[in-house]
Amino acid sequence: MTSRQRIYLALAFLGALHASVLFASFLAPYEAEAQDRELPFTPPTRPHFVDALGRFHLRPFIYACAPSSMPAEPCVEDRGQAFPIRFFVRESSPGLEMAKANVVDQGSELRTGESRREHRRLLAVDHPARIFLLGSDGLGRDQFSRLLHGGQISLFAGMLAAALTLGLGLMLGAFAGFYGGWVDHLIMRSAELFLALPWLYLLFAVRAFLPLHLSAVQSFFLLIAVMGLVGWARPARLIRGVVLSARERDYVAAARGFGASDMHLLRRHVLPQAFGVVTTQAGILIPQFILAEVALSYLGLGVAEPVPSLGNLLAELQQYHVLASYWWMFLPGVALIPVFAGYYALANAIHERTGVVQT
Amino acid sequence: MGRYFTVRLLHGLFLVVGVSVLTFALLQLAPGDFFAEMRLNPQMTPESVAALRHQYGLDRSVVTRYLLWINSVRKGELGFSFAYDSPVASLLWARARNTLLLTMSAMLLSWLIAVPVGVVCAAKSGGWYDRLCSSATSSLLAVPDLLVALGLLFLAVRTGWFPTGGMVSTGFNELGSWDKVRDVASHFCLPVAALVLGTVPVFERHVRAGVVEVLASPFIRAARAHGIPRRRLLALYALRGAAVPLISLFGLSITTLLSGSLLVEVVMSWPGMGPLLWEAVLARDLYVVVGAVMCSTLFLVGGNMVADVLLFAVDPRIRSGG
Numbered sequence: 001m002t003s004r005q006r007i008y009l010a011l012a013f014l015g016a017l018h019a020s021v022l023f024a025s026f027l028a029p030y031e032a033e034a035q036d037r038e039l040p041f042t043p044p045t046r047p048h049f050v051d052a053l054g055r056f057h058l059r060p061f062i063y064a065c066a067p068s069s070m071p072a073e074p075c076v077e078d079r080g081q082a083f084p085i086r087f088f089v090r091e092s093s094p095g096l097e098m099a100k101a102n103v104v105d106q107g108s109e110l111r112t113g114e115s116r117r118e119h120r121r122l123l124a125v126d127h128p129a130r131i132f133l134l135g136s137d138g139l140g141r142d143q144f145s146r147l148l149h150g151g152q153i154s155l156f157a158g159m160l161a162a163a164l165t166l167g168l169g170l171m172l173g174a175f176a177g178f179y180g181g182w183v184d185h186l187i188m189r190s191a192e193l194f195l196a197l198p199w200l201y202l203l204f205a206v207r208a209f210l211p212l213h214l215s216a217v218q219s220f221f222l223l224i225a226v227m228g229l230v231g232w233a234r235p236a237r238l239i240r241g242v243v244l245s246a247r248e249r250d251y252v253a254a255a256r257g258f259g260a261s262d263m264h265l266l267r268r269h270v271l272p273q274a275f276g277v278v279t280t281q282a283g284i285l286i287p288q289f290i291l292a293e294v295a296l297s298y299l300g301l302g303v304a305e306p307v308p309s310l311g312n313l314l315a316e317l318q319q320y321h322v323l324a325s326y327w328w329m330f331l332p333g334v335a336l337i338p339v340f341a342g343y344y345a346l347a348n349a350i351h352e353r354t355g356v357v358q359t
Numbered sequence: 360m361g362r363y364f365t366v367r368l369l370h371g372l373f374l375v376v377g378v379s380v381l382t383f384a385l386l387q388l389a390p391g392d393f394f395a396e397m398r399l400n401p402q403m404t405p406e407s408v409a410a411l412r413h414q415y416g417l418d419r420s421v422v423t424r425y426l427l428w429i430n431s432v433r434k435g436e437l438g439f440s441f442a443y444d445s446p447v448a449s450l451l452w453a454r455a456r457n458t459l460l461l462t463m464s465a466m467l468l469s470w471l472i473a474v475p476v477g478v479v480c481a482a483k484s485g486g487w488y489d490r491l492c493s494s495a496t497s498s499l500l501a502v503p504d505l506l507v508a509l510g511l512l513f514l515a516v517r518t519g520w521f522p523t524g525g526m527v528s529t530g531f532n533e534l535g536s537w538d539k540v541r542d543v544a545s546h547f548c549l550p551v552a553a554l555v556l557g558t559v560p561v562f563e564r565h566v567r568a569g570v571v572e573v574l575a576s577p578f579i580r581a582a583r584a585h586g587i588p589r590r591r592l593l594a595l596y597a598l599r600g601a602a603v604p605l606i607s608l609f610g611l612s613i614t615t616l617l618s619g620s621l622l623v624e625v626v627m628s629w630p631g632m633g634p635l636l637w638e639a640v641l642a643r644d645l646y647v648v649v650g651a652v653m654c655s656t657l658f659l660v661g662g663n664m665v666a667d668v669l670l671f672a673v674d675p676r677i678r679s680g681g
Contacts, residue, residue: 201655206385207640291503314505317509330506
């Protein structure tokens with residue numbers, strides 16, 4: 001396979017992964033925050049095709065959990081009644097039901113909102129059965145739904161932070177390389193400082209100086225800002241190198257001779273040379289930032305409950321009994337493997353194609 | 360020779376001072392502090408909180424605080440911890456020693472694995488062994504560190520082969536000295552394994568790439584033409600030729616290893632700097648945070664010094680006055 005084909009393959013794979021978390025509210029059978037306190041730590045629900053009488057069903061079905069007195073076995077299938085899995089179900093969001101209960105007298109307003117907030121789900125089962133494709137957590141929340149919604153947060157946090165870092169790195173690296181002199185010295189010395197520090201220590205230090213308790217939206221954007229500001233040094237250094245060699249080229253001198261401004265030179269003649277470096281760095285930085293988000297949220301310093309992120313989904317494993325007994329709680333971490341593999345494959349393929357040295 | 364080491368030493372000093380200024384500049388941005396939460400405590404009057412803040416110098420400007428901190432560094436205290444009510448240095452040393460034990464063994468073990476594997480892969484580049492290694496390293500690279508650590512912990516819990524956290528068992532003090540070593544060693548396996556699994560793929564790839572490049576160079580062909588046996592060629596000639604970039608990698612990889620160790624220590628509750636820093640961040644114990652960051656910078660500068668000495672020993676270009 002040529003490197004070009006591999007780039008497209010990796011892009012398609014990553015596109016599919018991102019699309020699946022982007023359409024989380026369609027693919028997930030439940031809301032991320034929906035709880036069922038009766039069913040904590042339920043193992044993944046098994047879809048059946050053959051019922052108790054040995055008949056084959058084309059439409060898969062599940063059994064509900066029988067109420068059991070044994071705490072060690074939270075879900076024993078009640079074979080008495082089968083609950084068929086329904087596909088492409090139209091559903092109004094439970095948030096609305098709550099609102100309906102609270103605001104009874106404003107019914108007219110609500111009815112207009114109802115039709116808008118109705119949406120489809122890929123699959124659903126009737127009450128009281130619950131479909132937990134990847135099991136449930138300690139509060140009886142569907143792990144699969146939380147994984148998709150959390151993936152949305154983690155993957156896009158990584159992407160936005162990488163965009164911020166690369167933008168900053170591109171700007172500073174271009175200035176340093178293009179103007180040289182004391183600008184170059186100042187930027188490169190501070191880059192050395194940032195490069196020297198272990199990035200997790202740096203991230204922790206920056207996090208220490210921010211307020212501890214934040215709303216989910218605030219913490220999401222602060223996290224992106226912190227990660228993005230911490231990582232600029234490496235791309236800046238690489239881009240500076242590219243700019244340094246590009247500005248000495250004859251065609252740049254020629255363009256300058258024709259009276260091109262600095263900005264024009266940078267934009268049209270110098271920075272396009274950095275395309276390979278920037279894209280390769282993106283493929284390396286995005287997984288690193290996803291991991292940073294996961295690490296910080298795991299430690300309770302990132303995105304806060306009840307909003308899911310891959311990191312705070314894993315945080316339940318800090319409890320010994322969860323770690324020891326419920327293997328499906330590891331799945332949010334396992335879900336990162338294809339994401340990382342996809343990004344690294346992309347970075348490798350781009351690197352091979354553009355032939356840029358990555359240090 | 361003297362010039363080379365002076366320049367490297369000055370560079371290290373610049374890093375240490377720069378990092379301390381940077382962390383204090385961040386301190387300036389911090390909204391709220393350790394005593395901010397005390398204000399909510401009904402048993403504390405605002406005056407006593409203000410008095411405490413005054414006592415610890417938190418009401419001074421950031422420049423004064425920096426100078427005060429420098430003064431306490433000179434006295435060997437590294438500032439004062441609010442939460443532990445003791446000088447930071449006394450908290451830090453034991454933790455730093457444990458982190459150093461962990462990271463240094465992981466570093467050593469990683470190189471011991473990566474160098475032979477990388478050299479063999481490079482020698483048989485394109486063969487089945489090489490392809491096996493490269494697919495193994497790429498799959499290891501794709502597994503996040505956190506998951507590796509959690510997975511190993513899960514393994515320990517399920518099999519019971521290893522203790523599941525901490526550095527010593529309960530009743531450690533009653534053990535004999537040999538049993539003490541064995542106890543620490545058994546606790547030490549899992550965190551080191553987690554770190555090694557994270558670093559070996561990176562090292563192995565660099566070793567392989569370096570040796571492949573050297574093997575293609577003319578002096579190797581000349582050496583082969585002289586009939587030098589292949590093993591000797593690989594071990595002495597090729598590896599030595601690839602040594603310079605690998606030593607630079609050693610210097611650079613310290614930061615990665617320290618970051619990885621931070622996470623592994625917290626997950627496996629190894630009493631190193633990781634848990635200390637984590638708790639300090641949660642308690643807003645700012646001087647402990649500064650102390651831990653400075654300590655990691657010192658490790659780094661120390662590691663870079665070692666790398667510089669090694670480079671000096673290996674690279675004749677530096678010796679002849681570069």
